[in-house]
Amino acid sequence: MIKTNHPERLIDAMEAMILAADADDLLSAPAERLSAAALEVREIASRSLASRADRSSFAQPRNSGRSSRGPGPLMDYLKRLVTARPEVSPNLAAAFAAGKSPSQEEAEALAVELLKARLSGPKTSRKRRTEGSRG
């Protein structure tokens, strides 16, 4: 059993090993999985390059507020939130888990609720907590 208080260091050590792996190490993996991984990474790179080109041609009108090439920062944030806390929005969590496009209305409603919570919440909670711990 691994005993560590710093599991990230294990990840760092493994990262160093991957970087040190030579072609023989890599080619020891099944060829079809290697080529599939390479293909998928190239597709991600192409998408990133297309996204860059899209931004540089900002003068052109866009069809909608959402890019067809990616979820955007809001949807990415909501995905991470509901993955960590599915109870916040079971429908969105289920959609993300199934790899489906979530309901735009539900996503926007959740975003609005989060914003309302942030704006109406106490701004000095950390200070209060610190003060409360004093004798």
Place this chain on the structure above:
Amino acid sequence: MNPPNLTEAASGFVSTDEVAAVLERLSAVDSARLAQLARLRCLGAVGLEWRDLLHEAFIRVLDGRRRWPRDVPFVAFMAQSMRSIASETRQADLVEFGALGEHEPGDEQGIVNVLAKTDITPEREMAGRQMLLEIEALFAGDAIGLAVLEGIARGDSAGEVQAQLGLDPTAYASTLRRIRRRLTSYLLPTEV
């Protein structure tokens, strides 16, 4: 492709146009290694998916938010970038989700109350445990390999690890190769 920006070239960083050219010509070996590194950084991370992480790392270097030093190999630079993004994501989750959890119960309805009554810590602890379980499963039947990895993670030198585990340099090198090959195979995506 435009020539490198003079300022970028003079300061020792690769221009964004050069980055784009590198991305257009990614080799199969580098691509596979990038997939492995992205998957590694997502081990035990809540809601962080390797494709999104790699995409974000590509985007940041392409738009100039992260600058690639000329003296660092591209894959190593991307590894640093993904480590940084994964760390940022964890920190952002702590701040954002944790801050929402600090709200007083009852000051809002619905979603706010749900958030106020929950905390990210159990999920985070579970993710950490899950990460260790995955690593243990990866090294099932290879106690020496796991011990070598733990020694390296502690920052022990090669000589120290060898002395602790009673390995000679040949056995140590052989163990390192075994670990690398195990990681190489395990971290390749299985689904396309």
